[in-house]
Amino acid sequence: xxxxxxxxxxxxxxxxxxxxxxxxxxxxxxxxxxxxxxxxxxxxxxxxxxxxxxxxxxxxxxxxxxxxxxxxxxxxxxxxxxxxxxxxxxxxxxxxxxxxxxxxxxxxxxxxxxxxxxxxxxxxxxxxxxxxxxxxxxxxxxxxxxxxxxxxxxxxxxxxxxxxxxxxxxxxxxxxxxxxxxxxxxxxxxxxxxxxxxxxxxxxxxxxxxxxxxxxxxxxxxxxxxxxxxxxxxxxxxxxxxxxxxxxxxxxxxxxxxxxxxxxxxxxxxxxxxxxxxxxxxxxxxxxxxxxxxxxxxxxxxxxxxxxxxxxxxxxxxxxxxxxxxxxxxxxxxxxxxxxxxxxxxxxxxxxxxxxxxxxxxxxxxxxxxxxxxxxxxxxxxxxxxxxxxxxxxxxxxxxxxxxxxxxxxxxxxxxxxxxxxxxxxxxxxxxxxxxxxxxxxxxxxxxxxxxxxxxxxxxxxxxxxxxxxxxxxxxxxxxxxxxxxxxxxxxxxxxxxxxxxxxxxxx
Amino acid sequence: xxxxxxxxxxxxxxxxxxxxxxxxxxxxxxxxxxxxxxxxxxxxxxxxxxxxxx
Numbered sequence: 001x002x003x004x005x006x007x008x009x010x011x012x013x014x015x016x017x018x019x020x021x022x023x024x025x026x027x028x029x030x031x032x033x034x035x036x037x038x039x040x041x042x043x044x045x046x047x048x049x050x051x052x053x054x055x056x057x058x059x060x061x062x063x064x065x066x067x068x069x070x071x072x073x074x075x076x077x078x079x080x081x082x083x084x085x086x087x088x089x090x091x092x093x094x095x096x097x098x099x100x101x102x103x104x105x106x107x108x109x110x111x112x113x114x115x116x117x118x119x120x121x122x123x124x125x126x127x128x129x130x131x132x133x134x135x136x137x138x139x140x141x142x143x144x145x146x147x148x149x150x151x152x153x154x155x156x157x158x159x160x161x162x163x164x165x166x167x168x169x170x171x172x173x174x175x176x177x178x179x180x181x182x183x184x185x186x187x188x189x190x191x192x193x194x195x196x197x198x199x200x201x202x203x204x205x206x207x208x209x210x211x212x213x214x215x216x217x218x219x220x221x222x223x224x225x226x227x228x229x230x231x232x233x234x235x236x237x238x239x240x241x242x243x244x245x246x247x248x249x250x251x252x253x254x255x256x257x258x259x260x261x262x263x264x265x266x267x268x269x270x271x272x273x274x275x276x277x278x279x280x281x282x283x284x285x286x287x288x289x290x291x292x293x294x295x296x297x298x299x300x301x302x303x304x305x306x307x308x309x310x311x312x313x314x315x316x317x318x319x320x321x322x323x324x325x326x327x328x329x330x331x332x333x334x335x336x337x338x339x340x341x342x343x344x345x346x347x348x349x350x351x352x353x354x355x356x357x358x359x360x361x362x363x364x365x366x367x368x369x370x371x372x373x374x375x376x377x378x379x380x381x382x383x384x385x386x387x388x389x390x391x392x393x394x395x396x397x398x399x400x401x402x403x404x405x406x407x408x409x410x411x412x413x414x415x416x417x418x419x420x421x422x423x424x425x426x427x428x429x430x431x432x433x434x435x436x437x438x439x440x441x442x443x444x445x446x447x448x449x450x451x452x453x454x455x456x457x458x459x460x461x462x463x464x465x466x467x468x469x470x471x472x473x474x475x476x477x478x479x480x481x482x483x484x485x486x487x488x489x490x491x492x493x494x495x496x497x498x499x500x501x502x503x504x505x506x507x508x
Numbered sequence: 509x510x511x512x513x514x515x516x517x518x519x520x521x522x523x524x525x526x527x528x529x530x531x532x533x534x535x536x537x538x539x540x541x542x543x544x545x546x547x548x549x550x551x552x553x554x555x556x557x558x559x560x561x562x
Contacts, residue, residue, distance in 0.1 A: 258549070317548035321557045343558035351556060409551030410544050419556070421549045 002167045004049065005177040005199030013173065013209065017043040019505055020195055020211035022180040022226070025082020026491060027477035027498040028217035029158050029166065030127060034502035036171035043209050044166065045178040045197060048079030050159065055200060059179070059380050060222075062387030066371070068435045068442070069391050075445045076219055080176065081159030083219065083445070089154040090489040092133050093121060093496065095290065097280045098364075098486035104287040104396070107248065107367040110483040111455045111464040117496040124495040128154040129161070133492075136277070141415035145282045145407050149275050149292060151489070180218070181206070181382050183230035183238050183474070191473045192238075198382065213505055217477035217498075220249070220447025221387055224373045224480065227451070227461075227468075229384045239451070239468040244461050246373035248449040249391060250365040250485045254441040255434065257361050257405045257426045260295055261310050261353040262418030269418065270355025273297050276411075277487065278404060288400040289364035292487045293408050296358040306356035311348055313421060318347045351419060359408065359420060361401050362444060364487045368392050373450050393433060402426050446490050448482040466501050477501055 003011045019035055021028045024046035032044045048056040056079060062072035069075075077085045094114070101109025125132055130152035139146040166174045175197070182196035194208040216223050224246035228237040237245055262270045274295045283290060298306065319339055339347075365371075371392035375385040402422075409420035425431040434440050454460025457469035466481050468474040477498050479490040486493075543554040 313548070314550060317550045317552070318557060321547050339558050347556060347558055406546070406551060413544050413551055413553050416553070420551050422551070424549060427546075427549060 001170075001172070002174045002176060005175060005204065006049070006201075009199060009201065009204050010207070011175065013043065013175075013207070014041060015210060017041045017173075017209070017211040019043075019213045019215060020209045021045065021215040021217055021477075022195060023047075023082065023215075023217035023219065023222070023478075024080050024166075024174065025217060025219060025478070026084050026158055027494050028215070029081070029162050030495055030498040031215060031217065031477060031502045031505070032172055032174075033162060033165060033169075034499060035506055036169045038502075038506045040171060040506060042172045043211060044172055044174045045180060045195070045209065046080050046174065046176050047179045048077075049176050050080050050163070052077065052079055052085075055381075056177070059382075060387075061380070062221075062389060063376050063378075064391070065374075065388050066390035066392050067433070069389055070436075070442070070445065072221065072387055072389060076221065076447070079159075080163065081157055084156070084158040084491075087491065088489075089156070090151045091125075091128050091130055091154050091492045092149070092151045092488040093118065093124075093492050094486040094488055095277075095280070097283060098290060098484055102284070105289060105366050105484065107452075107459070108484050111453055111460075117493065117500060120496040120499040123499055124492055125152075127156070127495055127499075128152075128492065129156045130154050138279070139276060139411060141417075142407075142411040143414070144279055146276045146411055147279055149277045151275070154491075178207070179382060180216075180226060181384060182232065183214075183226065184208075185233050185238065185471070187233070190471060192471060200381075213473045213475065213508070215475045215477050215501070215505075219478055220450050220480040221373060221389070223476055223478060224450040225375070225384075225387050228373075228375050238474070239461055239471055241470065242458055244452075244459070246450050247369050247371070248367040248452050249371045249373055249389065249447070250367060250449040250482070251391065252362050252444040252446045252485060252487060252489070253365055253393065253397060253401070253433070254360065254362050254443055255401060256358055256423070256440065257401055258359040258409075258420055258422035259306055259310060260357055260359055260408070260412060260418055260420045261307065261351075262355040262357075262412065263352045264355040265352070267355075267417040269295055269412075270303070270357050271297065276408060278407060282407065286403050288403050289366050289396060290487045291361055291363040291400050291404040293404050294358075294360040294362065295408070296360055298357050303356050307353065310353070310356060310421065314348050314351070314419075315344050317421075318344045353418060355418070359405060359422070360441075361404060362487055363397065363400050363404070364485055366394055366396050367449055367452070367484060368394050398429075398433070444489065446479065446485070448479040448485045448490060451476045451480040453481045453483050465504050466497065475501060475505070 018040040060073040096114035099110040134150040136147040186193040376388040412418040451461040
């Protein structure tokens with residue numbers, strides 16, 4: 001049943017549901033659907049309607065106070081289906097490596113393993129309407145450093161695929177335009193007693209949703225905001241006794257890092273898009289985070305332009321080579337061409353490079369305590385404090401990109417199928433990251449880590465079952481629970497974890 | 509001064525990368541042993557360059 005609070009201001013809700021879920025995006029819909037199929041009574045709250053509206057989207061406005069980032073009301077959508085209404089559909093599970101503890105990445109090591117989520121891969125693929133994701137394939141000629149990796153492209157928009165089911169299910173009450181304004185705790189048990197919700201009208205009554213268990217599935221930015229704003233009974237917010245809610249915000253940085261040039265008689269690269277990633281052994285030995293390197297195909301005009309420019313740059317490199325290669329033995333000042341002109345021409349001509357493309361990374365960001373979501377002073381139309389995002393990147397994030405770019409370049413040269421040139425900022429240890437003004441994609445709109453999973457309340461917000469430490473019946477769903485983010489788009493893992501949480505809730 | 513520092517860092521970094529990347533290629537049939545080097549952002553084989561530059 002669907003109830004729209006714009007039409008029914010005081011709906012008749014069940015006195016007690018089995019589970020109340022705030023947020024009808026990917027995670028919320030999967031949990032609601034799974035629980036309903038098992039006979040559980042579910043109240044699903046969606047703050048938006050069935051379509052985009054300025055009024056709802058305005059609640060997402062916030063401040064960006066750290067590294068440059070997208071406007072917070074643009075990076076996500078606040079209506080039924082959530083961000084699945086504008087996602088690209090790229091689907092791939094995290095690697096087994098991503099769940100492990102690695103000495104060079106502080107705070108790595110999930111309390112659950114790859115097998116715990118992999119058990120839900122088949123069901124996840126079915127929900128996303130995709131075939132199973134093919135296994136990684138070692139890249140021949142890369143000396144075991146690189147794997148070719150694969151994604152599937154989901155065409156599922158959750159509102160369209162699962163909306164009718166939500167409407168017809170006897171076990172689901174879906175409340176539209178229901179804004180979660182507060183979380184009330186039972187003062188005796190410390191468990192959640194009610195979710196306080198309200199429609200948009202200034203005189204709309206405050207409604208109380210009661211359930212055995214409660215789930216927040218509002219996305220990686222709103223999940224911490226809901227906990228931090230619930231500060232009437234807990235001064236620092238619910239579940240925030242250790243000042244961890246909102247910290248460890250992670251993204252998947254996306255950057256153009258250079259160009260590749262190939263001999264198309266020897267390879268399909270340049271004609272076909274390929275994605276590579278460092279092997280597990282390479283990641284460990286290099287001491288870097290995970291990374292996907294996309295060898296993007298460009299249109300014919302751009303290809304010609306890249307080749308022309310590339311040959312000119314290569315000539316410049318050959319000129320400088322007498323100085324730079326000599327650095328190993330002796331530093332020579334000056335950058336004027338020290339090679340005879342005919343030698344430069346010969347060197348450039350020797351390389352039969354007739355294909356070209358863009359090297360782009362989508363990398364893992366290591367968790368950083370200072371990278372965080374905070375409450376701003378400004379309030380929204382409901383008097384709840386808005387978000388401030390302080391996104392921070394670390395030197396290891398830069399190093400990950402540099403090492404991965406070099407690995408692909410080395411592979412092309414060693415296999416003698418092409419050469420690569422990396423941009424100056426990638427190789428310059430003093431240079432920062434480029435920004436949106438430089439035409440960069442910047443990041444994936446993937447908001448992770450802000451209520452991260454762990455064994456102890458001293459270093460995490462939720463436990464291995466996604467339950468908020470110290471609040472027995474409150475659970476978090478979505479990528480906010482990611483301990484580390486890997487490099488794969490998060491939706492596949494979000495669905496796996498949602499199915500796992502639904503299993504847990506159904507069993508409890 | 510800042511430019512000079514940047515240049516020195518860049519050269520130091522490049523030198524390190526040359527050493528780090530300069531691993532033997534191995535013994536693939538038909539290929540001679542070659543080094544992978546980094547020159548002005550290009551990841552090249554040493555044999556890509558004129559002889560006196562190697």
